[in-house]
Amino acid sequence: MFFRLVGRELTLAVRGGIGSLMAVVFFVLAVTLFPLGVGPELGLLSRIAPGVVWVAALLAALLSLDRLFVADHEDGSLELLMLGALPLEFVVLAKTAAHWLTTGLPLAAAAPVLAILLNMSVDGLVVLVVSLLLGTPLLSLIGAVGAALTVSLRRGGALIALLVLPLYVPVLIFGVGAVEGAVLDVGVRANLSILAGGLVGALVLGPLAAAAALRMTAE
Amino acid sequence: MPPIGSAFPVLLGLTGEGCKIPGPDNGAPGAARFEAQDVACIRGERPVFSGVSFSLEPGGALALVGANGAGKSSLLRILAGLLGRAGGTLRWDGAPLDDDWPAHRSRLHYVGHLDAVKPTLTATETLDGWAHLRGRARAEAGALAALGIEDLADVPGRYLSAGQRRRLALARLLATPAPLWLLDEPTVTLDAEATARVAAMIARHRSDGGMAVVATHGELALEGARRLDLDRHAIAADALLAGDETGAGPEPEHEAW
Secondary structure, eight states: OHHHHHHHHHHHHHHTGGGGGHHHHHHHHHHHHHHHHHOSOHHHHHHHHHHHHHHHHHHHHHHTTTHHHHHHHHHTHHHHHHHSSSOHHHHHHHHHHHHIIIIIHHHHHHHHHHHHHTTOOHHHHHHHHHHHHHHHHHHHHHHHHHHHHTTTSTTOHHHHHHHHHHHHHHHHHHHHHHHHHHHTTSOOHHHHHHHHHHHHHHHHHHHHHHHHHHHHHHO | OOOGGGGHHHHTTOOGGGOOOSSOOSOOTTOOOEEEEEEEEEETTEEEEEEEEEEEOTTOEEEEEOSTTSSHHHHHHHHHTSSOOSEEEEEETTEEGGGOHHHHHHTEEEEOSOOOOOTTSBHHHHHHHHHHHTTOSSOOTTHHHHTTOGGGTTSBGGGSOHHHHHHHHHHHHHHSOOSEEEEESTTTTOOHHHHHHHHHHHHHHHHTTOEEEEEOSSOSOOTTOEEEEGGGGBOOHHHHHHTOHHHHSOOOOOSOO
């Protein structure tokens, strides 16, 4: 039932067309603008590369959040999901998993190409992908809580950003820290472990919090 | 908080007909009574109704009537567990529902004002998706035909008219069996032919031992249904302001039930 729900969400995303790829498109465009804006100085580019890629990924994830539950709330599907046999926590987890598969995973896949554009070393490139693979699900899970809290608001997008950005900051710091650790060759394990730990914690707490928020808005 | 244990067979992919959800999942004859006692509702700060009591036996139907804002939708949402109630008890077969909401959810169908039809999914996919949510592999055959929309099976939701979307939402009632139907003005946007189909569906459901609670403005023929007039249970705002205890709530209505 869980995987069927993930599959259904993916079908909806695929049939939704370009709209569901907006996050990746934004990510690619934002990062490509940097070399044009900063200039073709390779040393400078490779120094700012980890931060640029991570900030762009974070904003792209944020951009795609506001539709996570709103569509289901508006057309009544959310009530049916609540009345279904799958506990709401797992419904949230399924929807978040689908969100990650359609935004976070493509971001991580597009990142190496963009990193090369920014003159990042091969070591940094590998760690960048690993840190994004650990960090983007974390962004989706934290974002799900913000999306659930703002689901009944007409224009919830800006409020989600306010709610969620403070929680995104640690993800950004440790994500960038890992990549810089690899580039400067000072070790990456600590930063990646903290990201992984955060992911495990968010896997448990995120769905609980988001489900509670959704139940509140149903009232 | 639903018991986590019941989710695991579901999560492990042991879905389909083999996955039994606790509680009866069809309207078997001789099934339970559904009772409400002194249910009260507050929306925001505003008391809506109080002292609502009824009892439904297999085959029974309850027609909720009342002016706009009398609380018909709120009562249905309370009965579905989507809305908390301000007081009173709900029982299924004598057992309070608060003990086991997951079991109650598995034996009810709620059709609200929204149709939950996705623009990009076809009618069949929509119906199967709903069946998946209830732990079934696919929807029962004939659900679309019962509402006269079998030729729309492969049409995406965005091309359906309001009435067709409504029919599809009502096909959910037949897609997976459940003994209790909670319908919120089911015939809004439906034409006369479809209204008659819905009336026949409800009659068939009741003759099979099911129950129905239907909010209606009278356009739907429900033979032998009890009427629950929520206007009689309304809490008068001035009575509350006056603090007059005898006038605060309605006198308990000693009607047919």
